[in-house]
Amino acid sequence: MLVVDILTGGVRGGTAIMFAALGETLAERAGVVNLGTEGCMLVGALGGYAVAAETGNPWLGLLAGALAGAALGLVHAVAVVWRRADQFATGLTLMFLGLGLTSLFGAAYVGKAAPGFDPVPLPLLGDIPIAGEILFRHDPVTYLTFVVAPLLWFTLNRTKAGLLVRAAGERADVLHVHGHSADLVRTAAVTAGAALAGLGGAQLSTAYAHAWFEGMTAGRGFIAVALVIFAAWRPLWVMAGSYLFGAALAVAPALQARGHALNQFALDALPFVITLVFLAVLGRRTLRAAPEELRRVFAR
Amino acid sequence: MRKIIAGAALAALATACSANTGGTAASSSGGTSVPGKGSAAVGFIFVGPKDDYGYNQAAYQGSQAVAKAFPQLKVLTAENVPEDDNAARVMNSMIAKGAKIVFATSYGHLDAALKVAAEHPDVVVVQQGNLITGTTPRNAGTFFGTVYEPVYLAGIAAGKATKTGKLGYVYAFPISQTIDNIDAFELGAQSVNPSVRTFAVSTSSWCDPAKQAEAAANLLEQGVDVITQHQDCTATVVKATEAAGKMTVGYHADASSIAPKGWLTGSEWNWGPLYSDIVRTALDGGFTGSKYNGNFRVGYKTGDNPFVQSAYGPAVGAETRSLIEAAKEKLKTGSPFAGPVRDQEGKVRVPDGTIPDYETIEKIDYFVQGVVGSLPKS
Numbered sequence: 001m002l003v004v005d006i007l008t009g010g011v012r013g014g015t016a017i018m019f020a021a022l023g024e025t026l027a028e029r030a031g032v033v034n035l036g037t038e039g040c041m042l043v044g045a046l047g048g049y050a051v052a053a054e055t056g057n058p059w060l061g062l063l064a065g066a067l068a069g070a071a072l073g074l075v076h077a078v079a080v081v082w083r084r085a086d087q088f089a090t091g092l093t094l095m096f097l098g099l100g101l102t103s104l105f106g107a108a109y110v111g112k113a114a115p116g117f118d119p120v121p122l123p124l125l126g127d128i129p130i131a132g133e134i135l136f137r138h139d140p141v142t143y144l145t146f147v148v149a150p151l152l153w154f155t156l157n158r159t160k161a162g163l164l165v166r167a168a169g170e171r172a173d174v175l176h177v178h179g180h181s182a183d184l185v186r187t188a189a190v191t192a193g194a195a196l197a198g199l200g201g202a203q204l205s206t207a208y209a210h211a212w213f214e215g216m217t218a219g220r221g222f223i224a225v226a227l228v229i230f231a232a233w234r235p236l237w238v239m240a241g242s243y244l245f246g247a248a249l250a251v252a253p254a255l256q257a258r259g260h261a262l263n264q265f266a267l268d269a270l271p272f273v274i275t276l277v278f279l280a281v282l283g284r285r286t287l288r289a290a291p292e293e294l295r296r297v298f299a300r
Numbered sequence: 301m302r303k304i305i306a307g308a309a310l311a312a313l314a315t316a317c318s319a320n321t322g323g324t325a326a327s328s329s330g331g332t333s334v335p336g337k338g339s340a341a342v343g344f345i346f347v348g349p350k351d352d353y354g355y356n357q358a359a360y361q362g363s364q365a366v367a368k369a370f371p372q373l374k375v376l377t378a379e380n381v382p383e384d385d386n387a388a389r390v391m392n393s394m395i396a397k398g399a400k401i402v403f404a405t406s407y408g409h410l411d412a413a414l415k416v417a418a419e420h421p422d423v424v425v426v427q428q429g430n431l432i433t434g435t436t437p438r439n440a441g442t443f444f445g446t447v448y449e450p451v452y453l454a455g456i457a458a459g460k461a462t463k464t465g466k467l468g469y470v471y472a473f474p475i476s477q478t479i480d481n482i483d484a485f486e487l488g489a490q491s492v493n494p495s496v497r498t499f500a501v502s503t504s505s506w507c508d509p510a511k512q513a514e515a516a517a518n519l520l521e522q523g524v525d526v527i528t529q530h531q532d533c534t535a536t537v538v539k540a541t542e543a544a545g546k547m548t549v550g551y552h553a554d555a556s557s558i559a560p561k562g563w564l565t566g567s568e569w570n571w572g573p574l575y576s577d578i579v580r581t582a583l584d585g586g587f588t589g590s591k592y593n594g595n596f597r598v599g600y601k602t603g604d605n606p607f608v609q610s611a612y613g614p615a616v617g618a619e620t621r622s623l624i625e626a627a628k629e630k631l632k633t634g635s636p637f638a639g640p641v642r643d644q645e646g647k648v649r650v651p652d653g654t655i656p657d658y659e660t661i662e663k664i665d666y667f668v669q670g671v672v673g674s675l676p677k678s
């Protein structure tokens with residue numbers, strides 16, 4: 001059934017975006033925007049693929065992808081948190097840095113074979129009609145998001161660490177009064193968030209596409225940043241939003257594979273049109289949900 | 301004083317450059333009006349990386365075959381050359397280094413190639429895969445092999461192998477080369493399995509692995525059991541098909557190592573001999589007026605096709621092999637598009653008994669009956 005297939009495609013293709021958007025949620029809840037998310041995904045995609053190819057172990061690849069993303073995220077954190085550099089300019093530079101580094105070092109891995117993650121239908125759950133097909137017949141890394149998204153929600157809202165992150169994002173001076181360093185909390189949040197973006201990139205290369213190619217994230221990192229805004233910085237909304245975008249990306253191939261005549265170029269633009277429409281419709285209203293410290297960054 | 305230093309530096313630079321291109325300076329005085337004659341170097345530009353296991357790798361290997369065949373020539377190569385004015389810039393820099401023969405190997409390099417040819421009447425510029433319309437400059441040409449012929453043969457293997465009667469084709473853009481391939485694949489499959497259909501999905505990119513993954517997944521979900529493609533990078537689709545336990549027809553490269561169970565056959569290149577012959581013709585000063593000074597096409601009918609059929613996989617039985625051999629014999633006098641050929645609406649486009657020439661085939665802008673999918677209207 002077409003709708004089921006598009007939704008299945010949404011989960012399949014939305015997972016990489018979700019990792020990145022969850023990571024960006026974490027960073028922004030601490031008061032830092034990372035426009036370099038796209039770059040973090042790219043180094044994660046290459047790092048993951050390269051290490052999987054060299055070691056023969058895709059799980060090590062995932063780990064490497066997360067570490068590569070974290071390393072690039074740490075650069076962002078040092079620049080904007082410790083050196084007080086402009087968040088947007090630094091983020092964009094980071095994106096180009098990621099693109100350049102991965103084009104340079106990735107050439108050797110274009111077309112190279114590497115082990116990856118194949119779909120593993122979950123027992124029982126995978127047999128549920130419709131829902132099982134949509135959610136439970138994917139690769140193991142996709143299942144990981146089923147845990148990571150709620151875990152991030154729990155951490156942010158129910159743990160001390162989450163409280164520190166939220167405090168860094170809402171009222172940094174309060175943190176200071178209580179003897180904590182907002183800079184340290186933000187550095188940790190940005191780095192961990194970038195690690196998630198790297199994980200998303202690694203999912204893209206080792207589980208979704210089973211290949212590395214320069215620029216293969218194709219804007220997913222930017223979609224993730226936009227998504228965080230209209231998911232109002234809430235992990236579970238981010239989860240739903242990622243599937244929406246995944247589905248938007250899946251519409252074109254799903255319709256074409258079934259012989260429906262629609263303009264493919266218009267369909268290819270769909271995810272970006274959706275982003276623009278959401279942002280335009282929500283407008284400044286989105287800012288109301290923004291962490292206080294972040295609003296200062298946005299509404300200068 | 302500063303001016304003098306600058307002048308000296310320029311002079312030194314000029315000397316260095318001419319030393320670099322020593323051979324050319326001498327030979328160009330021999331006969332500037334004969335394009336390509338006595339060139340000291342040959343330039344090749346590629347739209348992608350030279351190791352993409354696909355289109356660009358095949359072209360790169362062709363350039364290395366030229367290097368081997370002409371040890372006296374310097375072979376200049378440039379990867380990742382975009383299909384815009386940058387291509388002209390790169391070609392010009394190769395010409396500055398002494399190349400009087402330049403190969404622009406991507407379909408979209410044609411405009412830049414013609415521009416360079418107009419600026420440098422003493423340089424032979426040949427373009428791979430596109431078609432010059434209107435008058436051909438005396439120092440330019442296009443060349444290609446009839447890749448749709450081995451694709452047609454691979455279609456026979458697919459038509460015999462499919463159990464569901466549904467084949468899948470993942471392609472980049474609806475350019476004539478690709479349309480020919482998709483049509484020929486379906487026609488080949490139909491020749492042994494009349495009710496078979498080919499579902500065509502475009503990714504709008506020569507290499508976007510994520511889009512390829514989604515395209516392959518959707519084809520597989522709706523029952524397609526043989527997938528082929530026209531993409532520059534091919535691993536994603538092949539791996540997805542193999543992981544689903546379905547069958548693969550390759551393109552560009554032999555991917556049987558990543559599809560050991562499902563590999564049927566495919567089409568690959570062997571550009572070396574053709575490239576070398578073009579270089580030889582140009583070096584001898586005989587380019588203008590030769591068969592390469594136009595839209596040169598070669599296939600089973602006219603000679604050695606630079607496209608060769610890949611080795612068979614285990615799933616292709618003796619009966620299929622002999623069907624393909626017989627079809628290959630027929631192609632020496634016929635064509636995959638021998639009439640009657642009907643389009644998707646059932647209208648006869650090639651009348652019964654007609655064998656269209658290469659140029660007519662390259663202008664086909666419709667899917668044949670049996671292809672499911674639509675071409676974007678422009």
